[in-house]
Amino acid sequence: MEGISVQRPHARTALTCAAALLLVSLTACAGGAEADDRKPTPPRGVTAQAGSATSVHVMWEQSTDDKGVTGYEVYREGRKAASVPAGKRMTDIGGLTPSTAYTFTVRARDAAGNLSAPGSAAPATTPAAPAADTAPPTAPVKLRGTADSGRTATLSWGGSTDDVRVTSYDIYQEDSRIHTVAGTGTTARLTGLRPGTVYTFTVRARDASEKSSPDSNALDLTTPSAAGAPAGTAPTGLRTRTTAEGGDFAVDLSWDQPDTGGTIPAYQLFLNGKPTTTIVWGGTPPAGRATYRLTLTDPPGTRYSLKIRPKLPDGTWGDFSAQRTIVLPG
Incomplete structure (x- = not known):
């Protein structure tokens, strides 16, 4: 019994010391984590343009933050009207009243929830609702x-x-x-x-x-390349011609190949922004202007956007060509 009574105070002391050390460690860790209390900069260049009798299009420039901007809040007359992700810097505010003046402001938000001060207020006045507007505008x-x-x-x-x-x-x-x-x-x-x-x-x-x-x-x-940047690798002069062949449609593409310092073994074709096929030559890749025929089986009137990019001699994908839009003939 005597041996046991001697050990208990030491055990209590050891536990107390361990708890104290743990508390000190936790306190040190908590003290080392810096709270993000810095607000993003206010969005600059806020503009508002009436798009119709009941909507306004609001745009602004990118804000900065010490940790990173995660989104934007758009306010109409001081009340939040929309939340927009960080990668987007425009939005349409709908449900408005015709022939009415509005004021819009934008605030940036970071991951900690800090909101910037509002950017400059942008006014916009919706036009009167048309009595009878039956036709769309002509094309610019x-x-x-x-x-x-x-x-x-x-x-x-x-x-x-x-x-x-x-x-x-x-x-x-x-x-x-x-x-x-x-x-x-x-x-x-x-x-x-x-x-x-x-x-x-x-x-x-x-x-x-x-x-x-x-x-x-x-x-x-x-756009011009930055100083010292490598030459562009985009195909140029992309042209399309669409013809009906039975129940299908043939789309003939042709383009000027970029100068990459080597042979271009393949091209990747995108339809409506998504990769659709890889064009691989059956023999020796052509020099100069290249051609390819694409077959589509969609109904007449179907609209497509097309663009291509080359596979470079080092195996990476190059720059995109300009985009072309086609509508399958009726």
């Missing part, structure tokens, strides 16, 4: 433009007409809308582009009843 014409730098471009076009009024023009990069301007304007300055990249732009007009025009002509622009 003569779309043209220049790549001003590796990250910016300026577009211009001939205006559309509508039975009531054109309220806005939407600019599309391939099949995604990236910008909107007022119906009274026929120019747009695009930012956030990548150097050394081929872009295909189209423009559609929109009226107060949300009817959109057909596409304008497609415009291909290549």
Whole structure:
């Protein structure tokens, strides 16, 4: 019994010391983890443009944060109207009242939930609802433009007409809308582009009843490469011709091959943004202009977007060509 009574205080002391050490360790760990209490910067360049009698298109520039921006909150008259992921910097706010003035602000959000101060307020006034707007606008014409730098471009076009009024023009990069301007304007300055990249732009007009025009002509622009960057590897001069063959459709593609310093063994063909087939030559790859025939079995009127990219001599995939849009003939 005497031996046991002597050991108990030591056991209690050891446990107490272990607990104290654990507490110190946990305290040190907790103290070492820095809380993220820094807010993102306010979004700059906030603009708001009425797209119809009941909707407004809001756009802004990217915010920065010490940990990373995870999203944006869009406010209408101080009340949250939409949440947008970090990779997107535009949204449409619908359900509005015709002939009404609104004010929009945008705040950036980080992973810790910190919200930035609001960016500058952007006003917009919705037009009056048309009494009878039965026809969409005509397509914009003569779309043209220049790549001003590796990250910016300026577009211009001939205006559309509508039975009531054109309220806005939407600019599309391939099949995604990236910008909107007022119906009274026929120019747009695009930012956030990548150097050394081929872009295909189209423009559609929109009226107060949300009817959109057909596409304008497609415009291909290549932004200048950054200093010291390797030469571009995009195929150029992509052309398509579609013909009916029995119950199917043949799409003949041709393009100029890029100079890669070696043989291009294959190309990858994308339809509607998804890889569809790999074009591999049966013998020696052709030099100069290449051709390929694609067979489609969809109904007449089906719309497709097509683009290709080369497989480089080192086995990696090169840059995309400009995109082409086809509609299977009736």
